Amino acid sequence: xxxxxRALQILFSGDxxxxxxxxxxxxxxxxxxxxxxxxxxxxxxxxxRRDFHGKSVVTTTINTLMGLPPVVVGLVVYLFLSxxxxxxFLRLLYTPEAMIIAQMILTFPIVCGITISSVLSxxxxxxxxxxxxxxxxxxxxxxLLNESRLGLITALIAAFGAAISEVGAIMMVGGNLLxxxxxLTTAIMLYTNMGEFATAIALGIILLLxxxxxxxxLTYLQMRSRIKRTT
Amino acid sequence: MSLLKDNxxxxxxxxxxxxxxxxxxxxxxxxxxxxxxxxxxxxxTSTVDTGLLDYLKPYFDSKFNANMTWLYLGxxxxxxxxxxxxxxxxxxxxxxxxxxxxxxGNGTLRTTVMYNxxxxxxxxxxxxxxxxxxxxxxxxxxxxxxxxxxxxxxxRGDNSGTNALENRLWTKAGVTANGTWYVSTGSGMAPTxxxxxxxxxYTISDRGSFYKLRSTMNASLSLVILCENDTSLLxxxxxxxxxxxxxxxxxxDLATDFLLFxxxxxxxxxxxxxxxxxxxxxxxxxxNPESIGLPSENATVNYLNSxxxxxGLE
Amino acid sequence: xxxxxxxxxxxxxDGKHALRDVSFRIEGGDLLSVVGPSGSGKxxxxxxxxxxxxxxxxxxxxxxxxISDAPFLHRKIIGxxxxxxxxxxxxxxxxxxxxxRFRREKDETIRKKVDEMLRLLRLYDLRDRRALxxxxxxxxxxxxxRALVYDPDLLLLDExxxxxxxxxxxxxxxxxxxxxxxxxxxxxxVTHNIFQAKRLARNVAFMLEGELVEIADSATFFESPKDxxxxxxxxxxxVY
Numbered sequence: 001x002x003x004x005x006r007a008l009q010i011l012f013s014g015d016x017x018x019x020x021x022x023x024x025x026x027x028x029x030x031x032x033x034x035x036x037x038x039x040x041x042x043x044x045x046x047x048x049r050r051d052f053h054g055k056s057v058v059t060t061t062i063n064t065l066m067g068l069p070p071v072v073v074g075l076v077v078y079l080f081l082s083x084x085x086x087x088x089f090l091r092l093l094y095t096p097e098a099m100i101i102a103q104m105i106l107t108f109p110i111v112c113g114i115t116i117s118s119v120l121s122x123x124x125x126x127x128x129x130x131x132x133x134x135x136x137x138x139x140x141x142x143x144l145l146n147e148s149r150l151g152l153i154t155a156l157i158a159a160f161g162a163a164i165s166e167v168g169a170i171m172m173v174g175g176n177l178l179x180x181x182x183x184l185t186t187a188i189m190l191y192t193n194m195g196e197f198a199t200a201i202a203l204g205i206i207l208l209l210x211x212x213x214x215x216x217x218l219t220y221l222q223m224r225s226r227i228k229r230t231t
Numbered sequence: 232m233s234l235l236k237d238n239x240x241x242x243x244x245x246x247x248x249x250x251x252x253x254x255x256x257x258x259x260x261x262x263x264x265x266x267x268x269x270x271x272x273x274x275x276t277s278t279v280d281t282g283l284l285d286y287l288k289p290y291f292d293s294k295f296n297a298n299m300t301w302l303y304l305g306x307x308x309x310x311x312x313x314x315x316x317x318x319x320x321x322x323x324x325x326x327x328x329x330x331x332x333x334x335x336g337n338g339t340l341r342t343t344v345m346y347n348x349x350x351x352x353x354x355x356x357x358x359x360x361x362x363x364x365x366x367x368x369x370x371x372x373x374x375x376x377x378x379x380x381x382x383x384x385x386x387r388g389d390n391s392g393t394n395a396l397e398n399r400l401w402t403k404a405g406v407t408a409n410g411t412w413y414v415s416t417g418s419g420m421a422p423t424x425x426x427x428x429x430x431x432x433y434t435i436s437d438r439g440s441f442y443k444l445r446s447t448m449n450a451s452l453s454l455v456i457l458c459e460n461d462t463s464l465l466x467x468x469x470x471x472x473x474x475x476x477x478x479x480x481x482x483x484d485l486a487t488d489f490l491l492f493x494x495x496x497x498x499x500x501x502x503x504x505x506x507x508x509x510x511x512x513x514x515x516x517x518x519n520p521e522s523i524g525l526p527s528e529n530a531t532v533n534y535l536n537s538x539x540x541x542x543g544l545e
Numbered sequence: 546x547x548x549x550x551x552x553x554x555x556x557x558x559d560g561k562h563a564l565r566d567v568s569f570r571i572e573g574g575d576l577l578s579v580v581g582p583s584g585s586g587k588x589x590x591x592x593x594x595x596x597x598x599x600x601x602x603x604x605x606x607x608x609x610x611x612i613s614d615a616p617f618l619h620r621k622i623i624g625x626x627x628x629x630x631x632x633x634x635x636x637x638x639x640x641x642x643x644x645x646r647f648r649r650e651k652d653e654t655i656r657k658k659v660d661e662m663l664r665l666l667r668l669y670d671l672r673d674r675r676a677l678x679x680x681x682x683x684x685x686x687x688x689x690x691r692a693l694v695y696d697p698d699l700l701l702l703d704e705x706x707x708x709x710x711x712x713x714x715x716x717x718x719x720x721x722x723x724x725x726x727x728x729x730x731x732x733x734x735v736t737h738n739i740f741q742a743k744r745l746a747r748n749v750a751f752m753l754e755g756e757l758v759e760i761a762d763s764a765t766f767f768e769s770p771k772d773x774x775x776x777x778x779x780x781x782x783x784v785y
Contacts, residue, residue: 027255083316134620139647177300195447
C-alpha cells in the first residue's frame with residue numbers, strides 16, 4: 001500500500017527517466033502500429049477484394065500470425081539482427097529501431113487480419129451498389145474503406161494495444177538499455193526484479209492509463225457510430 | 232477529399248500519433264551527437280539486481296567519458312549473446328564456462344575481479360535442520376526432508392551462474408535433485424526468493440540479492456539465512472574481454488577501459504565500499520584469487536598491472 | 546435496332562428456374578413497368594440487364610451491343626436503384642456527388658448538378674445530413690438521386706416505392722416521369738403495384754414463374770390482355 005503511495009509521488013515528481021521511458025514506449029509502439037497499418041490495410045484490402053488461388057490459405061495464415069507470441073518474434077528478430085546474424089551489418093541490435101521492427105511484425109498481421117474481416121463483412125449489397133454505379137476500383141476502395149472505418153480503427157487500436165503491452169520482443173532486441181531502449185514494460189520487469197516496487201508500480205500506472213485511455217476512445221467511437229434513424 | 236472530412240477523427244488520431252513520434256525522435260536526435268560512446272556489458276542478474284552497476288556507473292562514465300549500459304541476462308544467455316558479438320564485454324560468475332569461452336577463442340582474456348557469497352536461506356522453522364552445518368551437509372538434509380515431504384527447495388533453473396553453483400553443491404552432496412519437493416522457477420533471483428517465501432521453502436541466493444529484497448519486503452519476507460561462509464558458497468566473478476578480431480564491431484577499447492577500471496585500485500575499493508542495508512556484498516579479489524582457493528592468474532595479472540601502469544590508472 | 550433487347554434469357558439457381566427464355570424489346574425513351582407476383586424473376590431480370598449477374602443462356606443487347614462483352618462500359622450509362630438501398634456513411638450530398646466525382650467532373654459542375662437533383666427530389670434540406678440517419682423514404686429518394694445524377698440512358702428500378710408513404714411515392718413517381726419525358730431516360734421499373742404501373746407506364750410486362758407471359762402497351766395490357774393469366778392477375782384473382 002505504501003508502495004502505491006510512493007508510486008504516486010514518483011509519478012508527480014516529473015522524473016526525467018520515467019518521462020523518457022514513457023516517450024520511448026509511445027514512440028516505438030505508435031511507429032510500429034502506423035507502419036503495420038501502412039502495409040496491413042492496403043494488403044488486407046486487396047486480399048479481401050480479390051479472388052486468387054490460395055486466398056483462403058493466405059487469410060488463414062494471416063489470422064494465425066495475429067497470435068504470434070512476442071517473445072518468439074523477439075528471438076527470431078534478435079537472431080537476424082545479431083552481429084553474427086545475416087542482418088548484423090545493419091547494426092540495428094539494441095536500438096529503438098530494432099524494437100520498432102520487432103513490434104511491426106506483431107502489428108502487421110493484426111491490422112491486416114482485422115482489415116480483411118472488416119472488408120469481407122461489408123454488405124454485399126454495398127459492393128453491388130458500387131458495381132452498378134460503375135465506379136473504378138480505386139474509387140470503390142475509398143468507399144469500402146470508409147464504410148469499414150470502424151473496423152479499421154479497431155484494428156489500429158488492437159495493434160497498438162498489443163504493441164505497447166508486450167515485453168518479450170523488445171526485451172530481446174532492445175536490450176532494455178538505460179535511457180535508450182528501456183520501455184515501460186521492460187522497465188517494469190527490471191524494477192520488479194530489482195525489488196523497486198514503487199517505481200515499477202508508477203510505470204505500471206502509466207501503462208494502464210495508456211491502455212485504458214486508448215480503449216475508452218475506441219468505445220466512444222463505437223457508441224458514436226450507433227446510428228439513430230429518424231422515423 | 233470527402234473521405235478526409237468524413238474521417239476527421241482518424242485524421243486527428245494520426246496527426247497526434249505523428250506528433251508524439253516526432254517528439255520522441257527529436258529528443259533522441261538532440262541527445263545523439265553529444266552522447267558519449269555506449270558500452271554494452273553482458274552481465275548477470277546479481278550485479279544488476281543488487282545495484283552494484285548503478286553504483287559504479289557514474290564513476291566509470293565520468294572517468295572515461297562513456298555511457299555504461301548493461302544487458303540483464305542469465306549467465307548462459309550472456310555468454311551466448313557475447314559469442315554472437317552482440318555485447319562489448321562480459322561480467323559473469325561461472326568459472327567453468329568462462330574458461331571454456333576463452334579457450335574457444337571467443338574471448339582473449341579473463342580475470343577474476345571480485346567475489347560475493349551465497350547463502351542458503353529457508354523458513355525460520357527449518358524443518359530440514361539445515362542450520363549451522365556446512366553447505367554440503369545442509370543440502371543433503373534438505374533433500375532428505377524434501378523426499379519425506381517436509382521441505383521444499385526452490386531453484387532458479389535458468390542456466391544462470393547461481394543455478395550452476397547450486398548444481399555443483401548437489402553434485403558435491405551426491406544428491407539427484409528432482410521430485411515434487413524440487414521446484415524450478417526459471418527466473419531471476421528475486422522472483423525465485425519470493426516463490427520460496429510463499430512456499431516456506433529453501434533456496435540458494437547471493438547475499439546481495441537477499442539483502443536487497445529484504446530491505447524492500449521487510450516483514451513480508453520470512454526466510455532467514457541458515458547456512459553461510461562456507462568456501463563452496465563463495466562465488467567469484469570474472470570479466471572476459473572479447474576477441475576483437477572475431478568481433479570487429481564491438482567497442483573493444485572501451486571494454487578494456489572497463490576491465491582496467493574494475494581492477495584498478497579505485498574500482499576495487501569502490502566494489503568493496505558498495506553496501507546494501509549497511510552490508511558489504513562484493514569483495515575485491517583481483518590479483519588474489521588464491522586467497523579463496525582459486526588457481527592463480529599471475530600471467531594475466533602481471534599483464535594487466537603493466538597496462539594499468541602505462542595508462543596511469545593504478 | 547432497338548434500344549434494349551433481351552434474347553432468350555434463361556437463368557437457374559440450384560436447379561430452380563428463375564428465368565425461362567425471356568425475350569423482349571424496348572425502344573429508347575420507353576417507360577416499361579414489369580409486374581408479377583414475388584419470385585417471378587423480375588429482380589433477376591433487372592440484375593442481368595445491369596450486368597450484375599450473367600444469364601445462363603441468351604444475350605442482352607444494349608444499343609445493339611452485347612452487354613456481356615463489356616459489362617463495365619455498359620453500366621456507365623445504366624443507373625440502378627435497388628430495393629432497400631444501401632447508402633454510404635457520409636452526407637447526402639456526398640452520396641449523390643460520388644458518381645460524378647469519379648467521372649472527373651469539375652467541383653463547380655458537381656455542386657450544381659447535385660443540388661439540382663436534390664431539389665428535384667425535395668432533398669435539399671437534407672443536403673448535409675448523415676445519409677444513414679434518414680428514414681426509409683428519404684433514403685430511397687437519395688438512392689434515386691444517386692442513380693439519376695449522371696444522366697444514365699437506362700434507369701432500372703426494383704420496387705422503388707414499396708413500403709413508402711404517399712408523399713415519398715408521389716415525389717419519386719414525379720421524378721421518374723420528368724426524367725423520362727424531359728430527358729428521354731428509358732425506364733424499366735419492377736413493381737408490385739398495378740395501379741402504379743397504370744399511372745406511369747407506357748408499356749407493361751407481366752412475368753410469372755420466370756416466364757414473360759405478356760408484354761403490351763399500357764392500354765392493351767389493362768383493357769384487353771391476350772393471356773388469361775394476365776387477366777387473372779390484373780383482376781387480383783390470381784392465387785399464388
